[in-house]
Amino acid sequence: MSDKRPVDIKRERGGSVNIGTEDDGAILEMYNLGGRMLVIKEKAIYELRFADDIDPNRENPDLPPSTQKLILPLGTTSEMFSRTFLTARRLFKPEYFTIPFDVNVALSLSLEVIQELAALDGEITDYLAAEKKASDEYEERKQKKLDHAVPSITDIKTRCKTIFQKVDHVSQAQIEIVRLFFPDFSKQSYYGKFLEYIEQNHSDKVQFIEFLKGIVPFIELTRNIRNCLDHRRTETQIKDFELQQNLDILTPTIEIEYLTSKLDRIALASFLPVVKDNLVTIFENMLAHLCSNVLKPDRIMPSRLLIIPEEKRINKFIKFAYWSALGEGGFYHQ
Structure with a gap:
């Protein structure tokens, strides 16, 4: 029974x-x-x-x-998801590394990155739609000669604060991944100090140093914008639609001059998509640099981390893979 x-x-x-x-x-x-x-x-x-x-x-x-x-609501057909989480999924292979590595923590942080990026993308899309709607309504009134009301996005500063908080969340999760590769880097320090740390302790990593020199000013710029908006500092200016003396309407803009960051006045509609695209590009290249710097030299079949030729990519958006000298042209582990 x-x-x-x-x-x-x-x-x-x-x-x-x-x-x-x-x-x-x-x-x-x-x-x-x-x-x-x-x-x-x-x-x-x-x-x-x-x-x-x-x-x-x-x-x-x-x-x-x-x-x-x-x-x-993103999967393998999404460029943003492929270039972030799926790239991390492919490259975080502890068996290739010279260091102890917690792949679950790294991938959990990568999942956090893509979730923040997806939310950021939604916020930027919503902002661009609001700006276009306000502009279209103004042009319609202008053509009908109804009034001279200047278009407006009444919650523009709140929208920007939310956007740059999410931008900074991506950078924070990314620096936590960096610490998995460099656990002795201070938990209280950020990207500027990380560049100094690499220059002082790993001066042989020339390509990585040049990469960091290129991205640190951008990351510090977005963090400074976030801090100014959070603390209502005047060094960052968000301006709504403005009527000019010649009756032209200037679309919403952003500018900052704070600490090491300076951004001349630029249209939000131009700047925000670039911010998102830069975050994705920085993340995927950061993963490639981090992983390539810790590859085992003594594997039975030594591997290198390379960019896959476009015609050989299984997922057209994932550009990096480990490569082994197997057969003609080698083999990309995809």
């Missing part, structure tokens, strides 16, 4: 589950990230949890066999 309880029988019997919707596309990968089962589809990521994960002692027989939660 079986001593299994009804809840045991329910939990242990076979079954199937549909993840997400058909609009999400196919499931291309399932990955256990520190106890979280991530289901990566073409257009979305879900977290799948089984009843035993929630109720390991099997005390509640009414729990469904599994539950799912949308983590991100």
Whole structure:
């Protein structure tokens, strides 16, 4: 006679589950990230949890066999997702490294980065739509000669504060990944001090130093903008639509002169998309530099980290992979 309880029988019997919707596309990968089962589809990521994960002692027989939660409405067809999380997923291979490396922490931070980037992208898209709507309404009134009301985005400073908070969150998560590769770098220091640290302690990493010299001013600029907006400092100026003496309307702008950062007055509609694009580019290249600097030289089949020729890429948006001298032209581990 079986001593299994009804809840045991329910939990242990076979079954199937549909993840997400058909609009999400196919499931291309399932990955256990520190106890979280991530289901990566073409257009979305879900977290799948089984009843035993929630109720390991099997005390509640009414729990469904599994539950799912949308983590991100982006998947393998997204350029931004591919260049960030999927690139991290491919490059964070502890077996290649000369240092101890917690891949679960690194990938959790990378997931945080893409979640912040997705939210940032939404905020910027919403801002651009609001600016266009205000401009279009003004032009319509102007053509109909209804009035001379200057267009306005009444919450423009609040929008910008939210945007640059998310920008800084991306940079914060990224520096935590950096610390996994350089654990003796001070937890109280930021990117400017990290450049000094590398120059003083790893002067042989010439390419990495040049890369950091190129990105640190941008990261410090975005952090200084965030700090000024958070603390209502006047060194950063966000200006709404402005009527000029010649009756032209100047679209919203941003400018800053604070500490080491100076940005001449520039249209927000031009600046914000560049900020987002720079964050993505910096992140994927940061991963490549960090990983290439710790590759084992004594592997049976030594590997290098290279840019994959476009015609050989499995995912057209992921440009980096480990390369081994196997066969004609070598082999890219994708």
